[in-house]
Amino acid sequence: MGAPLKNPSCIADLPDKVLLRVFSFLSHRDMMKYSIVCKKWKMIAQDSRLWGFVSLRPEISGLSVQNQDMLIKLISTRFTTNLRYLELPCDLITREVLQELANKCPNLTHLLLDFSHGAQLADFSELNAFPTKIKYLCLCLSEVIFLDNFMKKIYNFINGTEMLHLYGTYEQGEEEEGEVYEVLNIRTLKQATPNLRVINLYGVSFVDDSHIEAFSSNCIQLSVLIVNYCSKVQGASLKILIQRCKFLRCLMLQQTNLLAENVMAVEWDNASNLRELDITATDLSKDCLVDLLTRVPQLEWLSAGQLDGMSDYVLTKWMESGELFLKQIM
Template sequence: MDSAFRSNLFDIAQDASQAATAHNDSEHHIVRSISIDKLPDKLLLNIAGYLHLSELGKFARVCKKWRVIAYDSRLWTRVSLRPEFSGLHVYSPEILQALIGIRFGSTLRYIEIPSDLITAPVLHELSNKSPGLRYMTLDFSNAMQLHDFNDLNAFPCNLRSLCICLSEVIFLEGFMRRIYSCLSSLEVLHLIGTFELSSESEEDIYEVINISKIKAHTPNLKVVNLYGITFLDDSHIDLLASNCIHIENLALNFCLRVKGASFKNLIQRCKKLKCLLLHHAGVEDDHMMSVPWETSSIHELDLTSTELSAQCLESILLRMPGFTYLALGYCEFFNDKVRLRRLGILASHGMNLQGLMIAGKPKLTENFWLNAIPYLRNIKICVLGTANGWFLKMQTRIHVDQIVEFFAQHCPRMERCEIQWDPDTIRFSEKSNKFIDHIRLRCPGLRSFTLSDGEYYEMAKSNFERADRVKVVRTCTNYTTSIVSLLTAYNDLLFN
């Protein structure tokens, strides 16, 4: 009986072994027969969607099937033809016309065009073949001369956002006159000036675009970004305020001729205005103090690198209804005397503040921050301290452990924090690791903790690495923290 049982068991095992071998051979054959060519077109299209447009050309050269996939119009909804940004270069307007018809088509929603490709036939083709186009950038910044637009009688009429990069000397009025009637749908307008290219010694400043006529044809504007325009002054802001009463976000960064004389009318007429960005604008005390800020709805304010006095800053900040976003970096007169606590801003509205940037201020000591941090219970991004090499050096040393501990105790929602003081300015102790432990554990959402390179940075880095959070601690040399991502209209204010 035992012999028969063993015999049957052997036969069963042998049959199972043969079956397993056959199954493995079959499985191996299946694996060998599967290749990327066997993938469905829909899946290949999804894979190709992760490639940059400049790489799709290489993708298309593999085979006929991949060429069809690469040139599918669904992959070409966002197109930048500025090679310095995208690496994608079209050599002539005629080629672009053909591409609009056969490749971009009705799926195109976003396009950036350099000046040498901005011609009447190209714009006609976009108007006729791309009805879904909503975002357009026209880059005239490197233009030596314009094409002839006398025959231009069609332009995309459903644009939500238009960005025009201005030239230093090329006047755009002839071109603009042909498109004014097509701009009524605009909600977002970017006019990008030449501040970064100009020098202070230049005497002749030309008004290369007519803002007074633009405002007459764009009554629905909500976001206006006038960046680094050398000719822009308060009269232009008055013109905008007179017709564009729906403006919610106004950015006048690097507009040195804007003194603030128009802001009183702006606040009175544009009741929906909630964001005012004045980074390195030329605003002056008298004009800013005469504005009825208490009647405004502004809760996002940037006064970085302005030259407003302590008295003016106190007046403005005290009368504002409250903040979710506040940038006061490199304001020379913002010091311990102009305390956020004293002004009552943090006491009344600190719970709403999500972004605070007060960097480059050597007069702000740890006393200021130890008083301010307890009010920042919902803060997400905070930038403080003085960068290494800043010409106004600290006269005292900062006890960084106390500041880190206060952040750990009071700011559980912290996502990004940058402390710019250099190793010669901060002081810490043998117990510093304990305080770093606290901020790591009590701020679970902390994704970036940026410090000046030195012994304290190495200590914080090793602490986070031991907890398998190797990408959190960064140096100011390689990374700069900004709070601009917290702006409610951040995506609309992006350009370039």
């Protein structure tokens, strides 16, 4: 008789580097669940190479850290130099955590700080360090937490930021009408971030045309501006925005309260780099739409849903102008 057949191979027999690759396809929540299978899997799950992009917002990732001390330990032992993207809920945004990130995670470039569900702000009066390589900064704003004192502490560390996302409280505001507070001084923020290329002010209830003008005066490299669901925006600053920001490629104005006279006053012929435009649900008239679309030189993508003024007449005039270069219309 021949030699007995060996037992078939199983996943436990795979080399560590292969297991590491397999685990890289798992969410961190699943990774933690499977780490209790055996010591080897626990070791793989704790490899810092798997913890480069981390969300600690339970409602997003299903992953939560119980307290500040546990997070500080994770920063030192699991995240370290491999951490590049991190999302933190309000209760974990503390002076100690931010300083530990600055000291132990030198390659952190993308940071999301979620203040939206918090009731109060931690004490940052002694904050003396903050990650210095941040290229992407996202702040989820609260209706009750004023961030000016916190921001004053980090302005000197974020002047290299290229992408700024501020998520407002538009949805909450729709449910409960009340006084709108300017919880963040955008005019001061723009002075500290001169290298911005992308600005997203989604649903920030206090943002108006003066804030757009403030950014246009300082961010000469600006290529993307999004003010979707900023109901106070009426377009009064669009003219100066187009004049100043020659590299503007994408302009998103969905669900704003644009006035036709403001839009028609813009020198759209000079917006030579503008390729993407969103004017969904802005209530612009057909005459305004014709004036706008026939003067933008190289528009390739347009979102214009929920517009009573968008009609066959507008499309016909647009085609007759010779400026219709769209690759996609929504």
